[in-house]
Amino acid sequence: GENVEQHPSTLSVQEGDSAVIKCTYSDSASNYFPWYKQELGKRPQLIIDIRSNVGEKKDQRIAVTLNKTAKHFSLHITETQPEDSAVYFCAASTGAGNQFYFGTGTSLTVIP
Amino acid sequence: NAGVTQTPKFQVLKTGQSMTLQCAQDMNHEYMSWYRQDPGMGLRLIHYSVGAGITDQGEVPNGYNVSRSTTEDFPLRLLSAAPSQTSVYFCASSDLAGEGEQYFGPGTRLTVT
Numbered sequence: 001g002e003n004v005e006q007h008p009s010t011l012s013v014q015e016g017d018s019a020v021i022k023c024t025y026s027d028s029a030s031n032y033f034p035w036y037k038q039e040l041g042k043r044p045q046l047i048i049d050i051r052s053n054v055g056e057k058k059d060q061r062i063a064v065t066l067n068k069t070a071k072h073f074s075l076h077i078t079e080t081q082p083e084d085s086a087v088y089f090c091a092a093s094t095g096a097g098n099q100f101y102f103g104t105g106t107s108l109t110v111i112p
Numbered sequence: 113n114a115g116v117t118q119t120p121k122f123q124v125l126k127t128g129q130s131m132t133l134q135c136a137q138d139m140n141h142e143y144m145s146w147y148r149q150d151p152g153m154g155l156r157l158i159h160y161s162v163g164a165g166i167t168d169q170g171e172v173p174n175g176y177n178v179s180r181s182t183t184e185d186f187p188l189r190l191l192s193a194a195p196s197q198t199s200v201y202f203c204a205s206s207d208l209a210g211e212g213e214q215y216f217g218p219g220t221r222l223t224v225t
Contacts, residue, residue, distance in 0.1 A: 074132075
């Protein structure tokens, strides 16, 4: 099955700086890559996603890039704010059944 | 529109006991899944369903059973609880297979002693 690795496991940045979280996947058939944000004690919520026919997608301060050849994708958060502090998970899916494979998460702390 | 609901929020079981975690959604989604979340391990898929009457195993199905008799409900049964099943359990639903947003429930925190 698919194996998704995520780095780093923890990340601290100063408010206003950028944060980058990277994920790699193993199954070349994976074609959908969502990112979820989970605040402490809350449920995960989708913040952005990208499909394999697109190399980059932006939504305000958040962007995701995908390199299919290298099988990696990254989340970029610019102008970080304290409310960006949370655990972020990447995931990958081939579209078969309804199977999503998640990374192990990155705990982001934005220092005011 | 309540979205995805889960009960109970917290549960403590003794080793060997059985129980059912309830999950319901009111969005008429065909696709539902159960995940467990452990520190440092991310979210791991236990079982999933692509419609009423159809279920399949995910990454970590051992010790769990599911059924999907209606579109709305997707209960998860622990057959004989073990300390290794101490975890936070999330149910999720979506209207697309393998893409699009998965809507998560609030989670059930289970402790097995």
